Amino acid sequence: MENNNDDHRLKKISIICAKGALEDVYATLVLANGAVMEGMEAKVFFTFFGLDAITKKRMKKMHTATVGNPAMRMPGGLPFPTWLGILPFVEAGVSAMMRSQMEKLDIPPVDEFLEMITAGGGEIYACKLAMDMFKLTKEDLSELVKDVLTVGDFYALAGGEGSQIIFT
Amino acid sequence: MGTKTIAGIEIQVNDEGYMMDASQWTPEVASELAKEEGIELTDKHYEVLNFIRDEYLKGNQLTIRKVGKSGIVDIKGLYELFPGGPLKKASKIAGISKPSSCV
Numbered sequence: 001m002e003n004n005n006d007d008h009r010l011k012k013i014s015i016i017c018a019k020g021a022l023e024d025v026y027a028t029l030v031l032a033n034g035a036v037m038e039g040m041e042a043k044v045f046f047t048f049f050g051l052d053a054i055t056k057k058r059m060k061k062m063h064t065a066t067v068g069n070p071a072m073r074m075p076g077g078l079p080f081p082t083w084l085g086i087l088p089f090v091e092a093g094v095s096a097m098m099r100s101q102m103e104k105l106d107i108p109p110v111d112e113f114l115e116m117i118t119a120g121g122g123e124i125y126a127c128k129l130a131m132d133m134f135k136l137t138k139e140d141l142s143e144l145v146k147d148v149l150t151v152g153d154f155y156a157l158a159g160g161e162g163s164q165i166i167f168t
Numbered sequence: 169m170g171t172k173t174i175a176g177i178e179i180q181v182n183d184e185g186y187m188m189d190a191s192q193w194t195p196e197v198a199s200e201l202a203k204e205e206g207i208e209l210t211d212k213h214y215e216v217l218n219f220i221r222d223e224y225l226k227g228n229q230l231t232i233r234k235v236g237k238s239g240i241v242d243i244k245g246l247y248e249l250f251p252g253g254p255l256k257k258a259s260k261i262a263g264i265s266k267p268s269s270c271v
Contacts, residue, residue, distance in 0.1 A: 034270055037232060039252035106231040107271055116232060119244040120254075 011162030012041035014154070018167070020049030022062040022095055026102070028053070028168045029113040036120030041163075044117070045154050047127035051134060054126060054142045059110045063095040114144045125149045125157075174200045179263075186259070186266050190225065193263030201261045205250075209261075213249055215240045217262040224264040230255060231271045 013035050017028035028044060035042035052058040066072060066085030072094075074080050084090055099109070108116065114124060126141055126148045138148060149157075158165050169188070171180050175196035180188040185204075187193060198217055202209045209217075219238050223230055232255050236243035250257040255267045 030270060033232075036247075037253060037255055105271070106229070106233050106269070108233055112233075116236070116243050119236075119242070120232075120247045 007162070009162060010035075010040055010164060012043070012158075012160055013164050013166055014043045014045065014158035015166045015168060016045045016047065016154075017050035017053065018048045020052035020058075020062070022064040022098060024168055025050065025053040025062055025110060026107070026113075029110065029117065030107070031166060031168070032122050033113060033117050033120070036117055036122045042117065042120075042122040043125065043157055044122065045125045045127060045149065047130045048133075051126060051130055051136065051141075053110055054114065054124060054145050055136065055140055056142055057140070059114075059142065062099075062110060063091055064098055066091045066094050111142065114142060118144045125154065127151070127154075182265075184260075184266060187263040188265075190221065190263050190265075193221070197263060198261050201263070205257055205261065207250065207257070207261070210249075212241065212245075213261075216246065216249060216258055220258055221262050221264060224259075224262070229269050230259070230267050231269045233271060 013031070015028050015032055017025060019025075028050070032042045032044045046054050052062065066080065067082055069085075072080040072085070107113075118124060123146045124142070124144050126145050128148050128150050131137070131148060138145070169180070169182055171178050175194065177192060177194065177197060179192045179197065182188055195214065198214070199209050202213070207213070216235065219240055220230055220235065223234065228234075232243055232246065235241070235246055235255070235258075241249065246254045246258075255269075259265070259267050
């Protein structure tokens with residue numbers, strides 16, 4: 001702070017979210033919201049399966065993978081066998097449990113989280129290519145999405161002094 | 169750490185300027201601390217400050233979301249009242265320690 005010419009503080013982060021599992025989406029949202037809380041600029045670019053987080057029909061149904069997830073544990077800490085994860089409703093149950101645990105920590109649902117980020121001046125974008133691929137239109141997305149961008153548009157927004165790009 | 173005299177009261181602050189003893193806080197102290205942040209306090213600011221002090225003194229973790237649900241101000245309004253880091257700035261002006269929450 002003494003020397004303003006040597007200010008290496010982060011001023012802006014641009015986050016790319018390409019995955020649609022609950023933990024990937026929440027990592028993105030926590031980082032983005034944390035940035036605006038610190039008075040930084042935040043831009044979030046959702047692409048590929050990450051688009052689920054801003055797709056109206058899907059944003060409230062984020063799941064975590066119970067199959068092929070070696071870090072998955074039972075509530076008591078015992079290993080979570082993969083065969084259990086393939087049973088009907090197990091993934092939905094585990095995901096609901098995670099969401100309720102997060103609620104206790106005051107971590108909001110995805111739609112409310114997006115509102116918090118945009119209320120603080122953060123900006124939400126969708127990837128044009130991925131939308132074409134998944135046959136999505138702007139109407140399928142949350143009203144909080146500011147624009148649909150090409151990768152070039154995204155880079156154009158992501159520049160500036162003290163800025164970083166994060167891929168979650 | 170250090171002390172500074174503000175609104176006629178000698179207060180202890182840490183390196184980042186947060187008050188070390190919330191009981192030394194007065195509305196006048198808040199007004200001076202706010203000026204250091206470039207904020208002129210209104211009644212709305214004081215409502216927010218009193219809310220977060222109450223929550224803090226009850227031992228509750230503060231989050232932006234909690235303030236947004238307080239009925240005093242929505243989240244957008246909170247950012248407008250305390251621009252550039254609302255929870256940290258409001259905590260500093262409210263004379264409580266730096267918030268340790270990630271949301």
